[in-house]
Amino acid sequence: VQLVESGGGLVQPGGSLRLSCAASGFTFRSYFMSWYRQAPGKERELVAFIGIGGATNYGDSVKGRFTIFRDNAKNTVYLQMNSLKPEDTAAYYCRAHGPNDYWGQGTQVTVSS
Numbered sequence: 001v002q003l004v005e006s007g008g009g010l011v012q013p014g015g016s017l018r019l020s021c022a023a024s025g026f027t028f029r030s031y032f033m034s035w036y037r038q039a040p041g042k043e044r045e046l047v048a049f050i051g052i053g054g055a056t057n058y059g060d061s062v063k064g065r066f067t068i069f070r071d072n073a074k075n076t077v078y079l080q081m082n083s084l085k086p087e088d089t090a091a092y093y094c095r096a097h098g099p100n101d102y103w104g105q106g107t108q109v110t111v112s113s
Contacts, residue, residue: 019078
């Protein structure tokens, strides 16, 4: 089983990034998927969640700026992040929820001028 995140990097405030999480080794379409983030010295927090049927939910701090979507044909979940702020700086993790619980290794997002 693997969840491999990509797309992180350094971006200026107001910029955009798209994170990807490629899944393998399990039946992706049968799993709920989510993105979490963890900033230094802070607890890991839920950023966005997408259900098997495509229903979504977002953390209050990212509503209206981030969008989660999935492509079951590619076994991939995405996080489109717009209007990025310095407080969005964190390591971002992908998680699969289902009969089992899987986490990726994370990708760093740094928002700074």
